[in-house]
Amino acid sequence: MNDSTPFFAHIAVVGAGAVGSFFGAMLARAGHRVVLIGRPAHVEAIRREGLQLQMKGGTERVALEAQTDIAAVQGADLVLLCVKSPDTEAVALEMAPHLGADALVLSLQNGVDNAARAARHLPCAVVPSVVYVATAMPAPGIVAHFGRGDLVIGSPDAALQPRLQAVAALFGAAGVPVVVSPDVMGELWRKLMLNCAYNAISAIAQQPYGAMVALPEIQAVMREVVEEVVAVARADGQRLDLDACLQAMDQLAPAMPGQMSSTAQDLARGKPSEIDHLNGFIARRGEALGVATPVNRTLHALVRLAEAARRGG
Numbered sequence: 001m002n003d004s005t006p007f008f009a010h011i012a013v014v015g016a017g018a019v020g021s022f023f024g025a026m027l028a029r030a031g032h033r034v035v036l037i038g039r040p041a042h043v044e045a046i047r048r049e050g051l052q053l054q055m056k057g058g059t060e061r062v063a064l065e066a067q068t069d070i071a072a073v074q075g076a077d078l079v080l081l082c083v084k085s086p087d088t089e090a091v092a093l094e095m096a097p098h099l100g101a102d103a104l105v106l107s108l109q110n111g112v113d114n115a116a117r118a119a120r121h122l123p124c125a126v127v128p129s130v131v132y133v134a135t136a137m138p139a140p141g142i143v144a145h146f147g148r149g150d151l152v153i154g155s156p157d158a159a160l161q162p163r164l165q166a167v168a169a170l171f172g173a174a175g176v177p178v179v180v181s182p183d184v185m186g187e188l189w190r191k192l193m194l195n196c197a198y199n200a201i202s203a204i205a206q207q208p209y210g211a212m213v214a215l216p217e218i219q220a221v222m223r224e225v226v227e228e229v230v231a232v233a234r235a236d237g238q239r240l241d242l243d244a245c246l247q248a249m250d251q252l253a254p255a256m257p258g259q260m261s262s263t264a265q266d267l268a269r270g271k272p273s274e275i276d277h278l279n280g281f282i283a284r285r286g287e288a289l290g291v292a293t294p295v296n297r298t299l300h301a302l303v304r305l306a307e308a309a310r311r312g313g
């Protein structure tokens, strides 16, 4: 065990899906006490046979506790909040009566406002993190890891720094590199920028990134999306560099040409997407800050229409 142990004797994962199950499993296989809180089919499969962790090197069975009742978060000193963005506030309200002021909640979610939205309802600190991983749950009880698996965390609160260093040490010893950054919000905005450029278009057209960028017309729309995101970010006090953002946007499709966005996958499965917290967030924030965002607003509306059509059809 390392110096981080006294801080985090009991770790809970709230929203044991692809991300939560992966990071929970990494901590559990390193010897930490972890409880996964998730949906009944996943929990029952884990109780029966352990969690199957599929990685490049092979499949491992990880023994850990799994519960469906949010009350299982009681007494946790570290909570990984891993629900999709639309569920953040409901789950924070459910957790609140079970958490003490000394607990630390880490938001392992895309989007830039999950930690702040959760913090409104919780008695303890909530810290954002940028999640760099590719995982999926092919079936209940199984989590598949496809790439990366590192986090960037950070908070301006000086009092939290020792605990953030302890989080980094805890995960680092479990094989999950964690950087404590002074600019975690900038990093979250840069990821949001990529999500805004790729997710909605991939979802509406049900096309992978390679096919998207093969069309100059789509590249032009993506560029406009990024220009709007950068304008909103700057109006919101973030220092995003437009050229760097456009370069990052250009680099993503060649790195994963066959990939469909998570929004495309949600839509195809008839699941609610996070679009209100991606292009929808930019449209709302832009309106509040007096920045025009017609392209993000249109993409958001089109994904909402496609979702409504799926629900009705």
Ligand SMILES: NC(=O)C1=CN([C@@H]2O[C@H](COP(=O)(O)OP(=O)(O)OC[C@H]3O[C@@H](n4cnc5c(N)ncnc54)[C@H](OP(=O)(O)O)[C@@H]3O)[C@@H](O)[C@H]2O)C=CC1
Pocket (backbone or CB within 6 Å): 014, 015, 016, 017, 018, 019, 020, 037, 038, 039, 068, 070, 082, 083, 084, 085, 087, 091, 094, 108, 109, 110, 111, 131, 132, 133, 134, 135, 136, 137, 262, 274
């Ligand atoms: N998957 C990936 O590779 C990556 C994901 N991310 C981000 O990480 C976050 C999590 O994504 P991901 O893990 O893929 O999402 P998942 O949908 O796989 O996982 C979330 C899980 O939480 C469950 N859940 C929701 N509410 C509750 C509740 N009250 N109690 C118990 N369980 C609940 C959901 O169940 P149900 O579906 O039934 O509501 C679902 O199983 C998102 O913000 C995503 O954008 C970031 C980087 C990569």
Ligand SMILES: CC(C)(CO)C(=O)C(=O)O
Pocket (backbone or CB within 6 Å): 110, 194, 195, 198, 199, 259, 260, 261, 262, 263
């Ligand atoms: C980075 C990207 C766009 C990769 O697929 C993603 O995070 C998503 O699909 O939500």
